[in-house]
Amino acid sequence: xxxxxxxxxxxxxxxxxxxxxxxxxxxxxxxxxxxxxxxxxxxxxxxxxxxxxxxxxxxxxxxxxxxxxxxxxxxxxxxxxxxxxxxxxxxxxxxxxxxxxxxxxxxxxxxxxxxxxxxxxxxxxxxxxxxxxxxxxxxxxxx
Numbered sequence: 001x002x003x004x005x006x007x008x009x010x011x012x013x014x015x016x017x018x019x020x021x022x023x024x025x026x027x028x029x030x031x032x033x034x035x036x037x038x039x040x041x042x043x044x045x046x047x048x049x050x051x052x053x054x055x056x057x058x059x060x061x062x063x064x065x066x067x068x069x070x071x072x073x074x075x076x077x078x079x080x081x082x083x084x085x086x087x088x089x090x091x092x093x094x095x096x097x098x099x100x101x102x103x104x105x106x107x108x109x110x111x112x113x114x115x116x117x118x119x120x121x122x123x124x125x126x127x128x129x130x131x132x133x134x135x136x137x138x139x140x141x142x143x
Contacts, residue, residue, distance in 0.1 A: 003126040007073035010119030011066045014090070017116065018062035025055020065090040069123060078127035091120045 029051035031037075036044050068083040079087060098113030 003123060004073045004076060006119060006126070007069050007123040010116070010123060011069035011073065013116055013119055014062050014066035014069060018059040018066060021062060022055045022059030025051050025058070029055070062090070065120070069120070072123055072127065078124070084124065087120055087124055091117055091124075094120065 029048040032044060032051060033048040037047070038044050039047065065086055068079050068086055072079050072083070078084070094113050094117040098110050098117065101109035101113055
């Protein structure tokens, strides 16, 4: 089965997405700063800094998910509990973002989000199935 290549591709796509999100938020922060825009009387500098912080945090989250997928591919084993929870939360996030993308951005963005969702979920399911098969093979030998 193609567990390892899918995990590597998923890690690569998440890493590119992390950099893209961080750069997008950096650019949006610059736009807010240069336009001296304000929302409901908020300080424009505070909005700029909070946009940069949000981009860094979200990009870091996606990069951490990419590291978990890359580690899964290197070890050729299912991620641990923390990694599994992290990847499941990332999959849910991509499903929700995909649902919002249909109306706000379009079907191409929705398709991209669903591809990334598949690249996250497929290694989780495939490695779980592999762990069950390995346990079934080892059980008769232990008895």
